[in-house]
Amino acid sequence: MPPLTHGADAVLDELRRLSDARPLRAIDAATLMTERAALCGFPMAGAVSAGGACHILPVRDGVIALNLPRDADWELLPALLEDDQAGASGWAGLAAMAAGHEADMLIDRARLLGLAAARADRMPPAETPMAWMRMAAPAARPLSVGPLVLDLSSLWAGPLCGHLLERCGARVIKVESPGRMDGARRGNAHFYGLLNQGKQCLSLDLADPADRGHLLDLIATADIVIESSRPRALRQWGIDAEQLVANHAGLTWIAISGHGRGAPQEDWIGYGDDAAAAAGMCVAMREAVGELVFAGDAIADPLTGIHAALAAWKGWMAGGGIFAALSLRQVVSHCLHRERARRGDAMRLDLARWHGAGSGQVPLRAIDRPVGAVGEDNGALLCARLPC
Numbered sequence: 001m002p003p004l005t006h007g008a009d010a011v012l013d014e015l016r017r018l019s020d021a022r023p024l025r026a027i028d029a030a031t032l033m034t035e036r037a038a039l040c041g042f043p044m045a046g047a048v049s050a051g052g053a054c055h056i057l058p059v060r061d062g063v064i065a066l067n068l069p070r071d072a073d074w075e076l077l078p079a080l081l082e083d084d085q086a087g088a089s090g091w092a093g094l095a096a097m098a099a100g101h102e103a104d105m106l107i108d109r110a111r112l113l114g115l116a117a118a119r120a121d122r123m124p125p126a127e128t129p130m131a132w133m134r135m136a137a138p139a140a141r142p143l144s145v146g147p148l149v150l151d152l153s154s155l156w157a158g159p160l161c162g163h164l165l166e167r168c169g170a171r172v173i174k175v176e177s178p179g180r181m182d183g184a185r186r187g188n189a190h191f192y193g194l195l196n197q198g199k200q201c202l203s204l205d206l207a208d209p210a211d212r213g214h215l216l217d218l219i220a221t222a223d224i225v226i227e228s229s230r231p232r233a234l235r236q237w238g239i240d241a242e243q244l245v246a247n248h249a250g251l252t253w254i255a256i257s258g259h260g261r262g263a264p265q266e267d268w269i270g271y272g273d274d275a276a277a278a279a280g281m282c283v284a285m286r287e288a289v290g291e292l293v294f295a296g297d298a299i300a301d302p303l304t305g306i307h308a309a310l311a312a313w314k315g316w317m318a319g320g321g322i323f324a325a326l327s328l329r330q331v332v333s334h335c336l337h338r339e340r341a342r343r344g345d346a347m348r349l350d351l352a353r354w355h356g357a358g359s360g361q362v363p364l365r366a367i368d369r370p371v372g373a374v375g376e377d378n379g380a381l382l383c384a385r386l387p388c
Contacts, residue, residue, distance in 0.1 A: 003281070003295040003351055004335045005029040006343065008306050015310045018317060019168035027167065027365075029306065032160065034362045037297040039191045044355070045273075045294035054273035056120050056282065056292055057095050062103040063292055065277035066094075067116035076113045080106065116258070116269040118329075120292055123280025126337035127330060146170040147223035147316045151199060154182040156272065156298065157328065158228040158256050159195040160305025165224065165312055166198045173381065174199040174372075175215065177206065181374050193367040202382075203375025206237045214382060219244055219251070223320065224312045228256040231266050245323045252315030252322040254308050260327040272298025275328035280336055288351035295351070300328035307331050 008029035016024050036042070042050035049055070054067035068074055077087035081097045098106065103119060110117035146169035151162035159174075159182070166172045174196060176182055184192045202218075204211040216239070219225060227234070227241070234241065245253050255261065258270015259278070270278070276299045282292045308326050315322035339347050 001350055001354055002030050002033045003284075003299060003354065004303060004332075004339055005033065007335045007339055008033070008303055011306050011310050015164065015168065015306075015313055018310075018313055021168040023167040024164065027164070029302075031362050031365065032306065033296055033299065033302045035194065035365065036156070036188065036191050038362050038364070039188050042297055045296060047291075047293055049273040049294045050297035051273070054116075054271070054277075054294065055091055055095070056277075056294070057098045059098050059101055059103045059106060062119060063121040063282075064098070064103050064106060065118050065120040065274045065282065065294075066098070066106075066110065067271050067274040069116075069271060073115055076115055079113055080109055080115065111264075111268045114269055116271050116274045118270075118274045118278035120277040120282040123283040123336075124278075124333065127333055147312075148221065149173065149224040149226065149312070150175055150218055150222045151226045153226050153228040153256060155184050155228070156195070156301035157304040157308065158226050158254075159184065160302060161226050161254060161256070161308035161312060162199060163195045163197070164306065164309035168309075168313060170224070172199040173202050173218070173377075175202045175204055175218075176374050178203045178375065179205065185374075190364075190367065193371045194365055196371050197367050198369035199372070200377040200381060201372035201375060203378055212237055212239075215239070218381075220248060223250060223316050224252045224254065226254045226256070226308065226312065230257065231255075231261065242323055245321060248320070250320035252312055252320050253324065254312050254315075255323065255325045256304060256308060257325070257327045259329050261325045265327075270300075270328050272301035272328060275300040276332045278329045279332035281332055284336055284340070284348075285351060285355065288348040289355050293355070300332045303335055304328050304331040 012027065012029055037050050044050070047056040053069040054065055057064050057066055074087045077094065078084050080086065081101065083097055086097055087094060107117045107119065149162060149165050149170045149172040151158065151172055151174045153159055153162070162172045162174070184195070204215050206212050206215065241253050241255055245251050257266060258275050259265035259268045273294055276295060281295045281299065285293045285295050304326055311324040311326065315324060
């Protein structure tokens with residue numbers, strides 16, 4: 001069983017109870033957390049993440065996790081390590097250079113450069129539960145007309161949230177930029193299809209004032225918005241999430257980030273593996289197997305997507321007016337500390353068994369609704385100027 005599935009399954013159970021959605025009954029946390037690795041043929045994570053982009057690196061005074069998923073990230077390594085040859089010899093040379101630097105200095109510099117890095121050798125204390133989790137759950141009610149969801153997110157956590165809402169009966173519109181589509185489209189086609197099946201596809205160029213107006217019009221009609229942009233990226237286009245929630249009483253806004261809102265962390269880059277390391281997941285694995293290793297495949301992404309879906313559905317059922325900020329790091333920290341407190345040694349035994357056995361086989365979910373091309377539904381959506 002993958003790490004932290006007990007808590008994730010409890011969240012899915014609550015989502016099933018509130019939505020009474022039949023398509024959601026066949027989905028479990030273990031499948032959601034392992035299906036990308038199975039589809040892509042990723043090996044079991046160790047000191048290298050399952051996808052290969054994130055490595056655990058010993059440095060002068062500790063251990064860090066450095067994630068370099070984009071080609072452009074490698075171009076920044078000379079600035080990170082203050083050496084023109086940094087990155088020229090691949091990960092082996094990079095590890096040798098990093099060993100002479102201090103952890104916090106490397107992490108601070110990486111964040112200034114827009115690279116994803118975190119301590120892998122610490123487990124921060126438990127945080128105050130996320131505000132949305134303290135929201136009283138509304139009574140279950142039959143679903144007549146589901147919510148209208150704008151999915152502005154990309155990659156994994158946000159699209160998974162949108163997928164689960166679509167399974168619950170929501171109408172989901174995936175919004176992409178014509179010049180910057182969801183990067184997951186370039187990955188495994190079946191996995192992308194699983195997360196985005198059944199969504200309408202809209203293309204808007206936010207550099208165009210007319211398209212920005214279209215987006216604001218859509219937001220004004222939406223019940224739920226999902227986004228995973230840094231706040232300053234939205235604000236530069238005149239989109240202030242908190243103000244939009246205040247202006248539209250029925251709106252629930254799901255803001256997914258690597259490390260949370262507020263300065264300075266809202267500007268830090270974070271992906272599933274390094275964010276899990278920042279939350280202490282590598283330390284939990286060391287407690288279980290004796291060494292610092294990654295847990296699962298970008299575990300923070302599916303965990304956050306699952307929690308975000310419940311936050312969105314609860315917000316909609318409560319009548320909106322909800323701004324729910326979920327960070328990859330915070331969600332893993334919450335799940336990790338909750339499971340340690342409740343299961344203790346049993347959790348460590350589960351982690352050890354899972355790591356020793358490998359990821360195993362998971363049922364391959366089918367894609368039962370077509371996945372549209374970028375902007376495929378522009379005509380229908382923009383001409384009708386929602387609601388349709």
